[in-house]
Structures are given as C-alpha cells and as structure tokens.
Amino acid sequence: MKRTLAILASNPLSAVGVLLIALVVLSAVFADFIAPFPEHRGAVVDFVNFNKPPQWPYIFGTDLVGRDMFSRIIYAYRISLILGVVVLAIAVPIGVTIGLVAGYVGGWTEYVLMRITDVFLSIPPLVLAMSMMGLLEPTLTNGMIAVTAMWWPWYTRLVYNLARSEKEEGYVLAAEVIGASKLHVMFREILPNCVPSILTKMTLDLGFVILIASSLSFLGLGVQPPTPDLGSMVAEGAKYLPDSWWLTVFPGLAILIAVFGFNLLGDALREILGVEQ
Amino acid sequence: MTPILSLQSVSKTFTVGAHEVRAVDDVSFDVAKGECLAVVGESGSGKSTIANMILGIYPPSEGTISYRGTVLPSSRELSHRRAIQLVQQNPLSSLNPKRTIGASLRLALDVHGIGERSRRWERVGKLLEEVGLPADYRSRSPATLSGGQRQRVAIARALACESEIVVLDEPTSALDVLVQARTLKLLNELKESRGLTYIFITHDLSVVRNIADRVAVFENGKLVELDTVETIFSNPADPYTRGLIGAVPVVTREEEALRTSLTEKENNANA
Numbered sequence: 001m002k003r004t005l006a007i008l009a010s011n012p013l014s015a016v017g018v019l020l021i022a023l024v025v026l027s028a029v030f031a032d033f034i035a036p037f038p039e040h041r042g043a044v045v046d047f048v049n050f051n052k053p054p055q056w057p058y059i060f061g062t063d064l065v066g067r068d069m070f071s072r073i074i075y076a077y078r079i080s081l082i083l084g085v086v087v088l089a090i091a092v093p094i095g096v097t098i099g100l101v102a103g104y105v106g107g108w109t110e111y112v113l114m115r116i117t118d119v120f121l122s123i124p125p126l127v128l129a130m131s132m133m134g135l136l137e138p139t140l141t142n143g144m145i146a147v148t149a150m151w152w153p154w155y156t157r158l159v160y161n162l163a164r165s166e167k168e169e170g171y172v173l174a175a176e177v178i179g180a181s182k183l184h185v186m187f188r189e190i191l192p193n194c195v196p197s198i199l200t201k202m203t204l205d206l207g208f209v210i211l212i213a214s215s216l217s218f219l220g221l222g223v224q225p226p227t228p229d230l231g232s233m234v235a236e237g238a239k240y241l242p243d244s245w246w247l248t249v250f251p252g253l254a255i256l257i258a259v260f261g262f263n264l265l266g267d268a269l270r271e272i273l274g275v276e277q
Numbered sequence: 278m279t280p281i282l283s284l285q286s287v288s289k290t291f292t293v294g295a296h297e298v299r300a301v302d303d304v305s306f307d308v309a310k311g312e313c314l315a316v317v318g319e320s321g322s323g324k325s326t327i328a329n330m331i332l333g334i335y336p337p338s339e340g341t342i343s344y345r346g347t348v349l350p351s352s353r354e355l356s357h358r359r360a361i362q363l364v365q366q367n368p369l370s371s372l373n374p375k376r377t378i379g380a381s382l383r384l385a386l387d388v389h390g391i392g393e394r395s396r397r398w399e400r401v402g403k404l405l406e407e408v409g410l411p412a413d414y415r416s417r418s419p420a421t422l423s424g425g426q427r428q429r430v431a432i433a434r435a436l437a438c439e440s441e442i443v444v445l446d447e448p449t450s451a452l453d454v455l456v457q458a459r460t461l462k463l464l465n466e467l468k469e470s471r472g473l474t475y476i477f478i479t480h481d482l483s484v485v486r487n488i489a490d491r492v493a494v495f496e497n498g499k500l501v502e503l504d505t506v507e508t509i510f511s512n513p514a515d516p517y518t519r520g521l522i523g524a525v526p527v528v529t530r531e532e533e534a535l536r537t538s539l540t541e542k543e544n545n546a547n548a
Contacts (some may be wrong), residue, residue, distance in 0.1 A: 170371035
C-alpha cells in the first residue's frame with residue numbers, strides 16, 4: 001500500500017489516470033443522481049430548447065431534439081463501461097484458458113490452438129467486428145459479441161508466451177514430480193504468475209474496448225438510438241460542425257478522457273505490479 | 278535382497294533436428310535401500326538425464342528402470358511418483374513465488390491423500406520443524422526466505438510425500454559455503470531418521486566425500502566407474518575418474534587444523 005502510494009506520488013501522470021477513471025466510473029455509477037435531466041437518456045423531445053450552446057442549466061448544450069448533452073454523456077459512460085466490462089469478462093477467461101493450454105501442453109494441441117488464434121489476429125480488428133455486425137442485428141448485445149470475438153486472441157497470445165516461459169521454472173517441475181494434475185499446474189501454479197500481466201492488459205484494454213465500441217457505433221453498427229452512445233453522438237454531431245460544435249466536442253472529449261485515463265491507469269498498474277514490458 | 282532401484286541397460290537418445298544425441302548409453306546399476314549414491318560427471322555427461330529418467334520426467338529409450346523389483350511403466354502411477362522425489366538445484370525457482378510455503382508443501386499431501394484433510398495444515402508445520410524451520414513459516418511467501426531456508430522447504434516438500442528415494446540434483450551448489458555445510462548435515466540426519474535413499478547428483482567431489490556411500494562416475498553418457506567413496510578417492514581405476522579427482526583442490530591435514538569451526542549454539546543461531 002505504501003509502495004503503491006509512493007509510485008503514484010512519484011509519477012503525476014499515474015495520479016491523473018486514477019483521478020480521470022475515478023471521475024468516469026463514479027459518474028457512470030451515480031448517473032441517476034448526477035445527471036440534471038435523467039429522463040433525457042431516452043426518447044425525449046423538447047423543441048423549445050433544441051440545439052442550444054452550453055449555458056445554464058445545459059452545461060454541455062442540448063442536441064437537435066433538445067436533450068441535455070451532459071446527462072446523455074453520463075449515461076453513455078455507463079453503457080460504455082458495462083460493455084467494456086462484459087466484453088473483457090467473456091474474452092479474458094476464454095483467451096487465458098486457450099493460451100494456458102497451448103503454452104503448457106504443447107505439441108499438436110499448441111499447433112492447432114495457436115494457428116486458430118493467428119487466423120483471428122490476422123484480420124484487422126475493426127474489419128472483423130464490422131463484418132460480424134453486418135451479419136447481426138445492430139444491438140448492444142451483438143456489439144458485445146462482435147468486440148469479444150476480436151478481443152480474446154490477444155489474451156491467448158499474452159498468456160501463451162507467459163506460460164511457455166513459466167513452464168521452464170523449477171516450481172512447475174516440482175509440481176509435476178509430485179504428481180499434480182495438468183489442471184492444477186496450469187491454473188494453480190502458472191496462472192497466478194500471469195495475473196499481474198493480465199490485470200495490466202485488462203486495464204489498458206478497457207479504454208480500447210470503449211474506443212472500438214464507439215467506432216462501431218460511429219459507423220452506425222453499434223448501439224441504436226435513442227440509447228445514448230458516445231460514438232453515435234459524435235457521428236450525429238459531425239454533420240453540424242462547426243456551428244453546433246458542442247454536439248461533437250463533448251462526446252469526443254468524453255471518449256478521450258476514458259481511453260487516456262485507462263491507459264495511464266494501466267501504466268501505473270504495470271509499475272505497481274512490477275510487470276515487465 | 279532386491280535393490281530399491283535398479284537400472285538395466287538404460288539408454289536415452291534425443292533427436293535434435295536431424296541429429297541423434299545419445300545422452301545416456303547402456304547404463305546399469307543398482308541402488309540399495311538406505312545408501313547414498315553420488316552421481317558425478319561433467320556437464321553433459323548424462324547425469325541429469327539419468328535423474329530425469331529415474332523421476333519419470335521422460336522414459337528411457339531402451340532398457341528398464343525397476344523400483345523394488347517392479348519395472349516402472351513409461352507413464353508413472355501416482356504411487357511411484359510418491360516414492361521417488363526430487364530436490365532441485367535452484368531454490369529460487371523451485372518454489373512458486375505466488376504461493377505460500379504451506380500451499381507448496383500441502384500440494385504433496387493433497388495429491389497423495391496423506392493424512393486427514395483437516396490435519397494437513399498441522400502436518401505441514403511438522404514438516405517445516407523437521408527441516409529446522411519454524412512451523413509458522415507455512416503462511417509466508419518464498420520471497421521472505423533466504424536461499425538456504427528455501428532449500429530446506431524444498432527438502433521438506435520431498436519428504437512430504439513420505440518418499441523412499443530422493444533425487445538430489447546439485448542441492449547445495451547454489452548455496453554459499455556455510456549454508457552448504459548445514460544443508461548437508463540436515464540431509465545426513467534425515468537420511469538416518471527416515472531411512473532415505475539418496476541419489477546425489479553433483480560435480481562437486483568435496484561434497485561427495487561428505488555424504489556419499491558409493492560414487493558412480495559418468496563420462497559422455499557412459500558409466501565409467503562405480504565403487505565406494507574410499508576406493509574412488511584412494512584408488513580410482515579409470516583415467517577419467519583420476520582426472521576428476523585430480524582437479525579437486527587439496528586440503529592437507531595442516532590446513533584442516535587451521536580451519537575455524539562453529540559451536541553448536543552458533544550453528545543454530547545461523548540456521
């Protein structure tokens with residue numbers, strides 16, 4: 001704990017990261033209390049106050065149907081975070097398990113698993129997600145499926161390489177000589193030594209998952225209106241640049257803050273957990 | 278009497294790319310219960326390959342290894358794994374840094390179902406005490422222990438299975454001289470109290486003189502000489518053995534008398 005605080009104090013950027021993410025997470029969790037117009041997250045129309053520049057009580061302005069941008073951005077954070085967490089909650093266990101098996105068991109198993117992983121890795125992520133979304137209905141759930149499908153191979157790669165080097169450590173031999181099962185060696189001996197690297201990557205990735213999900217919805221392949229989404233807000237507002245700049249700038253900044261914050265936090269975590277790059 | 282371990286014309290060939298390397302070539306020897314057989318030779322002489330085959334990490338290419346008269350199959354049963362255990366050279370890597378000392382020791386008890394489940398934690402403490410460490414070290418992480426202490430934990434782990442044969446793969450070469458001497462003393466005591474059989478792999482002949490009953494000398498995968506420690510040191514038959522012994526730094530009686538020694542109390546304080 002002392003060491004953690006010392007690292008945060010010695011690296012002001014890490015502290016900024018912690019602060020930004022605290023801001024994002026808290027506003028997403030307490031959106032109902034923070035948002036001045038909670039009902040504006042849905043299909044509300046208020047033509048009296050439409051397309052207003054930032055002013056009280058609309059600190060980020062209003063959109064083309066008169067909804068408060070600030071409230072919508074806060075609710076969009078909530079959806080982005082849920083999406084990020086769900087995607088990682090599914091992609092990480094799958095990727096980690098495949099990587100562990102391939103790295104530890106070796107032989108034909110390794111060959112088959114890693115070639116399948118390479119196939120997924122060879123397709124540019126956005127293209128893979130876009131083609132999947134082309135086949136599926138554009139909903140939040142399908143967006144999660146598409147992003148998950150492109151995310152697990154990175155964890156397979158990471159854990160595969162870690163497992164291959166950990167396998168040579170004496171403690172693995174010791175467990176094998178005792179007669180421990182393969183499952184025990186993989187999940188109880190090797191996996192704990194991979195956790196710091198996995199955690200660091202997960203933190204960095206939360207930002208990137210939000211970015212990819214926003215890119216998808218920017219292209220109209222993600223969350224559909226009236227659900228607030230940072231990517232579709234930017235896309236919608238871009239048509240009215242530069243006059244109605246607040247329609248684009250604030251959601252864009254919101255994406256930036258989340259991605260930047262998770263990156264800084266990931267770097268801080270890497271240092272705290274002592275992960276080698 | 279049947280030997281506890283018997284190797285019959287054991288060979289091991291590794292395929293490295295297009296080449297075949299014969300790491301162990303037609304080796305036969307017996308190990309009697311309660312003895313300490315030192316296996317010596319240069320790096321690459323095949324001594325580690327012998328150890329790995331005895332432990333069942335990989336099977337021999339030809340020949341058989343028998344334990345108490347039973348030929349060991351290429352994939353070991355749990356009971357055979359339990360009987361033959363290992364202490365590795367490097368105590369820094371042989372304990373999982375992310376698991377406590379107790380968890381590492383308990384694994385052996387859990388895998389082999391030794392003792393009642395509820396009393397295993399207590400048993401882990403007893404094992405630590407047997408190797409001269411406090412029982413409450415079981416909740417510590419390996420990083421908080423010195424090299425010598427970790428090697429004691431590794432020895433305790435080999436004992437946890439209630440094994441009969443312990444393969445010691447250069448167990449003292451990563452330790453400093455003082456700790457080395459204490460570890461050898463511990464190994465000698467455990468051998469007596471538990472009636473263990475040791476296969477002691479080393480290239481350090483001064484260690485051999487301290488602990489071994491017989492010495493097997495390997496050169497290029499072949500067993501060139503196998504005899505008692507006294508004979509090997511006083512009258513080595515093979516020219517290779519003579520060369521190995523000639524390379525040991527000599528300590529005369531006069532020099533021996535000048536050596537400092539520690540009292541029992543000091544020894545314990547240092548452990």
